[in-house]
Amino acid sequence: MSEHTRPLNRQDYKTLTLAALGGALEFYDFIIFVFFAAVVGELFFPADIPEWLRQVQTFGIFAAGYLARPLGGIIMAHFGDLVGRKKMFTLSILLMAVPTLAIGLLPTYASLGIAAPLLLLLMRVLQGAAIGGEVPGAWVFVAEHVPAKRIGIACGTLTAGLTVGILLGSVVATLINTSMTQQTIHDGGWRIPFLLGGAFGLVAMYLRRWLQETPVFIEMQQRKALAEELPLKAVVVNHRKAVVVSMLLTWLLSAGIVVVILMSPVWLQKQLGIAPALTLQANSLATVMLTLGCLAAGTVVDRVGASKTFIAGSLLLAVCSWLFYHLTAGNPAYLFPLYGLVGFSVGVVGAVPYVMVRAFPAEVRFTGISFSYNVAYAIFGGLTPILVTLLMNVSPMAPAWYVLALALLGLGVGIWLRQDIHQPDSVSESSPAHI
Numbered sequence: 001m002s003e004h005t006r007p008l009n010r011q012d013y014k015t016l017t018l019a020a021l022g023g024a025l026e027f028y029d030f031i032i033f034v035f036f037a038a039v040v041g042e043l044f045f046p047a048d049i050p051e052w053l054r055q056v057q058t059f060g061i062f063a064a065g066y067l068a069r070p071l072g073g074i075i076m077a078h079f080g081d082l083v084g085r086k087k088m089f090t091l092s093i094l095l096m097a098v099p100t101l102a103i104g105l106l107p108t109y110a111s112l113g114i115a116a117p118l119l120l121l122l123m124r125v126l127q128g129a130a131i132g133g134e135v136p137g138a139w140v141f142v143a144e145h146v147p148a149k150r151i152g153i154a155c156g157t158l159t160a161g162l163t164v165g166i167l168l169g170s171v172v173a174t175l176i177n178t179s180m181t182q183q184t185i186h187d188g189g190w191r192i193p194f195l196l197g198g199a200f201g202l203v204a205m206y207l208r209r210w211l212q213e214t215p216v217f218i219e220m221q222q223r224k225a226l227a228e229e230l231p232l233k234a235v236v237v238n239h240r241k242a243v244v245v246s247m248l249l250t251w252l253l254s255a256g257i258v259v260v261i262l263m264s265p266v267w268l269q270k271q272l273g274i275a276p277a278l279t280l281q282a283n284s285l286a287t288v289m290l291t292l293g294c295l296a297a298g299t300v301v302d303r304v305g306a307s308k309t310f311i312a313g314s315l316l317l318a319v320c321s322w323l324f325y326h327l328t329a330g331n332p333a334y335l336f337p338l339y340g341l342v343g344f345s346v347g348v349v350g351a352v353p354y355v356m357v358r359a360f361p362a363e364v365r366f367t368g369i370s371f372s373y374n375v376a377y378a379i380f381g382g383l384t385p386i387l388v389t390l391l392m393n394v395s396p397m398a399p400a401w402y403v404l405a406l407a408l409l410g411l412g413v414g415i416w417l418r419q420d421i422h423q424p425d426s427v428s429e430s431s432p433a434h435i
Contacts, residue, residue, distance in 0.1 A: 008150055011212075015145045016154060018211055020161030022093050022204040023138050027165025028172075029100040029197040030131045033062055033124070035173035039190045043108040044117045061121050065128035066382050070374040072129020073136060074232060077370035080137055081231045081363060085144065086213045088366075089137050093205045095130035099123035101198025104191040135162065136370040139353040144214035144362070149302055155353035156298015160291045166261065167287040172196070174280065216362050231367035235360070239368055242359035246372035248413055249352045252314075254381040255406035256346035259388060259399050260321065261287060264339070271396050274332055282335050286343030293347015301351040306358075310414030313348030318407035320345040325400035348410065355417070 008016075033040070041058035072095075080088035103123050109116045142154040172193045180189045235243065264286075265279040301309040324342040327334045353369075360368030384402070391398035 008146060008153075012146050012150070012154075015211060016142055016157050018204075018207055019089075019138050019142050020158050020164075022208055023134065023158055023161040024165040024168060025197070025200045025204045026093055026096045026131060026134050027162045028168045029096050029165075029201055030065060030127055031166055032100075032169045032172065032193050032197055033065075033103075035169055036185075036190045036193065037062060039186055040120070042186065043110075043190075044106075044120050045109055057117070061117065061124050063382065064121055065124045065131070066378055068125045068128030069132035070371070070378050071132070073132025073370040073374035074367065076129070076133030077136060077366040078231055080133070080140070080366040080370075084213055085137065085141050085217050085366065086208075086211055088133055089141050089211070090205060090208050092130050092134040092137055093201055093208060096127055096134065097198050097201025097205060099126040099130075100194055100201060104194030104198060132374045133370065136356075136373050137366060139357060139369060140366050141211075141214060143353070143357040144216035144365075145212075151357060152300070152302035152351065152354045153295070153298040155357065156294045156296075156301070156350035159298070159350045159353060160294035163287060163291045163294060167284060167291070169193075170280065170284055170287070220362055231364045232371060234364045235368045235371055239360055239364070242356075242368060243372045245413065245417075246356045246359060246369065247376035248409060249355060250373050250376035251380045252406050252410045252413075253349040253352050254377055254384060255403060256317065256349050258381055258384045259403055260324075260342055260346050261290060263385060263388065263399065267399055268328070268335070272329060272332060274335065278335070282339045285336060286339045289340045289343035290346050293344040294350030295347075296344075297347050297350035298354070301354045305417075306351060306355050307414050307417040309351045310348065310410050310417065312414075313345070313351065314407045314410035314414060317342075317345040317348055317410065318404050321403040321407065322400055325397055329397075 037055075037058050041054045045054050045057055076088045076092060100123075103120065106112075106119055106123070107116055112119075138158050139155050142158050143151045146154040176185060176189060176193060261283065265276070265283045268274045268279040268282075269276055297309060297313060300312075320338075320342040324338040328338055356369045356372065357365065388398050388402050391402065395401065
């Protein structure tokens with residue numbers, strides 16, 4: 001049995017477990033802010049400003065993390081392509097854990113004045129830089145460790161780990177809000193999830209020291225095949241098609257996560273009048289199903305390839321999202337089964353990193369994925385909530401139409417990828433996939 005087709009061994013499972021665990025904890029650290037945005041806004045801004053201004057400033061600080069992703073990701077990817085995947089993989093989790101811990105210890109506006117929100121902003125920027133390097137770096141790291149015929153399940157497992165981070169944030173926020181009074185949370189309980197996140201991140205960083213540099217990078221070092229020019233320049237000049245496809249798939253990924261998982265609870269509450277507690281329970285179910293969907297997509301893409309996976313997965317997403325938004329509006333009793341079903345269908349995004357990893361040659365792979373993913377996510381991830389909210393003034397079913405449009409985009413990419421049938425068998429090969 002060749003190296004490309006062998007089953008996963010004990011070392012592969014160890015690598016996947018540690019990478020997915022670290023990714024889950026890092027994603028938790030990044031998104032936990034949004035669950036406590038209200039109390040953070042009250043504590044880190046003057047008490048006498050209008051409520052709308054407080055919300056704008058608070059979510060502006062949250063958004064700063066997204067805006068910092070491209071720059072942080074590109075810088076970390078640059079060094080990841082030149083000095084090693086493992087070093088940047090470890091740095092990213094340290095760069096996330098320390099600011100998260102610091103947020104939990106920051107003095108409030110009452111103690112520090114204007115310096116308090118400025119320090120909070122700085123911590124969010126550092127978090128954004130970290131997550132910008134973590135996600136692409138994790139995909140590259142696991143893909144270059146496993147056999148070529150197992151890249152899909154490796155990347156799907158990692159992506160599933162990231163979704164577990166979202167679920168963990170939701171669970172911790174629910175526990176804090178149900179076990180403490182609002183006054184207790186205001187007096188210091190809000191700090192607990194940040195302190196936990198920072199501590200867990202440091203533990204995950206310690207565990208990552210047992211990981212090994214990827215065989216692909218070691219081989220490039222030995223062959224002296226590392227990028228001779230600025231990796232970002234090589235990506236932009238020589239791999240434009242790969243960048244375009246990667247950005248389109250990132251748009252699909254961001255639409256599924258942002259609209260279906262993050263925005264739907266508010267839509268269910270505002271449009272259908274469903275109780276917040278019920279929508280959050282259904283959202284937790286959808287997130288669990290999303291995790292399973294990512295694993296399923298990773299398994300399928302290894303067996304049938306990217307084209308068939310995205311054609312079938314996008315069609316499934318289109319049908320399930322349409323059923324969810326329209327049937328739930330007519331009969332809320334369908335909430336749990338339909339939200340779970342559409343959550344599973346969003347799992348097609350678990351196959352996105354498979355295409356990205358195979359689209360770029362090894363010497364610029366980290367930079368190529370990081371540039372494409374982070375720039376696209378900063379644009380589409382940031383604009384999607386605004387666009388969908390504006391469209392809801394035209395139709396309350398705007399989220400359904402938006403997800404349907406992006407599912408059709410995924411279908412189009414899947415059909416276009418049919419020409420991509422002569423990809424190299426190994427991600428270690430220097431020539432990119434033919435896209």
